[in-house]
Amino acid sequence: MSHEPSGRVVKIEIDGRVVEARTGEFLLAVARRAGIDIPAICQHEAVDPAGNCRMCLVEITKASWDGWSRLVTACLYPTEQDLIVKTHSAPVIEARTVLCDLWLARCPDSAYVQKLAAEFGIEKTSYQPAAVPTDQCILCGLCIRVCEKLGPAAIYTVNRGGRKKVAGPFEGPPPDCIGCAACAEVCPTSCITVAERDGTRTIWDKEFQLLACTTCGRTLVTIEEARYFGRKGGLGESYYQLCDRCKRLQTAQQATKVAGLPLTVGGLGEASGRPFRSPGSLTTSR
Ligand code: SF4
Numbered sequence: 001m002s003h004e005p006s007g008r009v010v011k012i013e014i015d016g017r018v019v020e021a022r023t024g025e026f027l028l029a030v031a032r033r034a035g036i037d038i039p040a041i042c043q044h045e046a047v048d049p050a051g052n053c054r055m056c057l058v059e060i061t062k063a064s065w066d067g068w069s070r071l072v073t074a075c076l077y078p079t080e081q082d083l084i085v086k087t088h089s090a091p092v093i094e095a096r097t098v099l100c101d102l103w104l105a106r107c108p109d110s111a112y113v114q115k116l117a118a119e120f121g122i123e124k125t126s127y128q129p130a131a132v133p134t135d136q137c138i139l140c141g142l143c144i145r146v147c148e149k150l151g152p153a154a155i156y157t158v159n160r161g162g163r164k165k166v167a168g169p170f171e172g173p174p175p176d177c178i179g180c181a182a183c184a185e186v187c188p189t190s191c192i193t194v195a196e197r198d199g200t201r202t203i204w205d206k207e208f209q210l211l212a213c214t215t216c217g218r219t220l221v222t223i224e225e226a227r228y229f230g231r232k233g234g235l236g237e238s239y240y241q242l243c244d245r246c247k248r249l250q251t252a253q254q255a256t257k258v259a260g261l262p263l264t265v266g267g268l269g270e271a272s273g274r275p276f277r278s279p280g281s282l283t284t285s286r
């Protein structure tokens, strides 16, 4: 789903502050722009909001609603004129507390969930804890949406109820996975394991060989990732022969040669030593 605000500027009130927004703009985006914090676990700038985690619940009302109010997910609720939004009212806190309580029952061993629950005063879940603790996944779905957005759509939810989980087909290694690790990068609970050793990356029980920069030897992307994004982006195979730093260095060397200037190789290499990001990589907002 793509979403565009309609463009008309309106005024709304968030936690007592009057804030300008465009009609249709999602409340979470408006609040964030105004520096107002709303917890949002399944929201990431790389993908459209999905309203899965419900942690971003806020209470909305209007002066014309005669005291009536309701809870909505801020990441998906479009702004309207005269809206009054409370991000930390008693019903909001109560709803978030229940969510944390449930997640703690599902993932009692997750450090992320334990910390989150503690912020809402929960040390022990009041629900029946999972008989077999799950894999620390709170089923926010962010990994699935990111994988879909990148293209492979290799993982999804399988099973129902307490056995629901994120996996590949038949719960085995996902055949369409290209090993880009974007899913692991965005996972709030860090429960997707990625291991890199001796030039290989293991994720979702699949092993991928990593390409290394032909100049400095730094590992870059998996072979499958290079092929996939090479095809998708129309990049030649040579695109992945050098890391970003070596590409910049090579360009600078060529430029200085043309200009007839000397180049201090080490200086440029070190000064520009930012980490390599593949086209398939995403950064997390957390
Ligand atoms: S590693 Fe990449 S392709 Fe594989 S499941 Fe994760 S996001 Fe999808």
Ligand code: SF4
Pocket (backbone or CB within 6 Å): 136, 137, 138, 139, 140, 141, 142, 143, 144, 166, 186, 187, 188, 189, 190, 191, 192
């Ligand atoms: S694996 Fe992580 S990102 Fe995916 S649904 Fe579970 S908690 Fe969310």
Ligand code: FES
Pocket (backbone or CB within 6 Å): 039, 040, 041, 042, 043, 049, 050, 051, 052, 053, 054, 055, 056, 057, 073, 074, 075, 076
């Ligand atoms: S951030 Fe809104 S429902 Fe998850």
